[in-house]
Amino acid sequence: MAPIVALFLSSVLIFSVFSPVNSLSYNYYQKTCPHAESMIAYAVKTATSKDKTVPAALLRLHFHDCFIRGCDASVLLNSHGSNKAEKDGPPNLSLHALYVIDSAKKDLETWCPGVVSCADIVALAARDAVALSGGPSWDVPKGRKDGRTSKASETIKLPAPTFTISQLQQSFSQRGLSLDDLVALSGGHTLGFSHCSSFQNRIRNFNATHDVDPLINPSFAAKLKGVCPKNGKSKNAGTTMDPSSTTFDNTYFKLILQKKALFSSDQALLSNPKTKNLVKKFATSREAFSKAFVNSMIKMSSLTGGQEIRKNCRVVN
Ligand code: HEM
Numbered sequence: 001m002a003p004i005v006a007l008f009l010s011s012v013l014i015f016s017v018f019s020p021v022n023s024l025s026y027n028y029y030q031k032t033c034p035h036a037e038s039m040i041a042y043a044v045k046t047a048t049s050k051d052k053t054v055p056a057a058l059l060r061l062h063f064h065d066c067f068i069r070g071c072d073a074s075v076l077l078n079s080h081g082s083n084k085a086e087k088d089g090p091p092n093l094s095l096h097a098l099y100v101i102d103s104a105k106k107d108l109e110t111w112c113p114g115v116v117s118c119a120d121i122v123a124l125a126a127r128d129a130v131a132l133s134g135g136p137s138w139d140v141p142k143g144r145k146d147g148r149t150s151k152a153s154e155t156i157k158l159p160a161p162t163f164t165i166s167q168l169q170q171s172f173s174q175r176g177l178s179l180d181d182l183v184a185l186s187g188g189h190t191l192g193f194s195h196c197s198s199f200q201n202r203i204r205n206f207n208a209t210h211d212v213d214p215l216i217n218p219s220f221a222a223k224l225k226g227v228c229p230k231n232g233k234s235k236n237a238g239t240t241m242d243p244s245s246t247t248f249d250n251t252y253f254k255l256i257l258q259k260k261a262l263f264s265s266d267q268a269l270l271s272n273p274k275t276k277n278l279v280k281k282f283a284t285s286r287e288a289f290s291k292a293f294v295n296s297m298i299k300m301s302s303l304t305g306g307q308e309i310r311k312n313c314r315v316v317n
Pocket residue numbers: 053055056057059060063093094095096159160161162163168185186187188189191192193194195196197198241263265
């Protein structure tokens with residue numbers, strides 16, 4: 001009898017620890033804030049009309065949020081006292097446009113105070129950002145809660161651009177995401193900009209035998225060297241992720257096949273037969289990429305972890 005009771009207890013325990021504490025649903029705000037989604041879409045659209053780099057920033061913001069403590073808007077919290085927050089940690093390069101979330105939150109607090117979480121705003125803004133850039137749109141499950149903890153030291157848990165395929169696979173699988181999700185979500189790099197520091201290692205002093213990463217197309221490497229000054233004089237120097245960096249398309253996958261991906265972690269998608277096949281598939285079919293991207297975004301954005309609905313996205317209640 002004892003082992004059965006133990007089994008029962010441990011399954012109750014496992015259930016309470018791992019079941020989604022905030023279960024998500026598509027009509028979550030239907031009664032409590034029916035215009036939530038249109039208010040968020042408006043904030044994203046207004047900001048984008050003034051600054052074309054906003055959609056990329058919003059997409060990356062959601063990814064960073066979800067990979068640390070689940071999608072709980074921990075990425076938005078300000079540092080306070082001696083606690084240095086995530087957004088002040090090292091991989092925060094090009095995290096920007098946080099003001100768009102604040103602006104949507106301000107509207108929402110006027111119309112339905114205390115109802116819409118910052119984490120849901122970030123998830124919806126990422127969807128709107130993709131759609132506004134010519135990518136797919138989709139229904140986002142809602143009902144995330146905001147977290148109360150944000151630590152700069154935890155940003156080392158984000159995957160690095162120097163990662164190999166097995167490191168990427170591990171980072172994703174720790175969050176319940178597969179190799180299919182890895183390839184589809186890496187396609188987010190069809191939007192945006194990268195600083196030289198994120199790919200510098202590939203174009204100079206690569207290793208003891210190669211100055212330049214042999215996995216980079218030589219003329220592309222030469223171009224990158226031109227963009228990135230030798231002594232890193234300009235901190236802001238860098239390049240767009242792909243030439244159509246404000247359009248959500250499948251160019252990113254075509255570039256990988258031409259050895260013109262920016263990061264080792266992008267190029268690494270060719271070093272495993274399964275991920276390589278997906279890169280080839282997405283390079284030939286924008287539809288196949290869009291479909292897979294939507295599927296994986298919903299998976300990633302369903303990693304929840306918060307406890308409250310913040311009044312101000314930058315501080316806990
Ligand atoms: C697979 C692991 C990933 C790694 C190693 C990675 C790494 C990076 C790095 C190093 C940058 C450039 C930062 C800079 O120098 O400014 C960047 C930018 C970006 N990443 Fe990722 N990323 C990954 C996955 C993702 C995912 C899953 C998404 C979204 C679905 C995403 C969306 C973006 C976007 C949109 C930008 C451009 C940001 C901007 O222009 O403001 N990334 N990423």
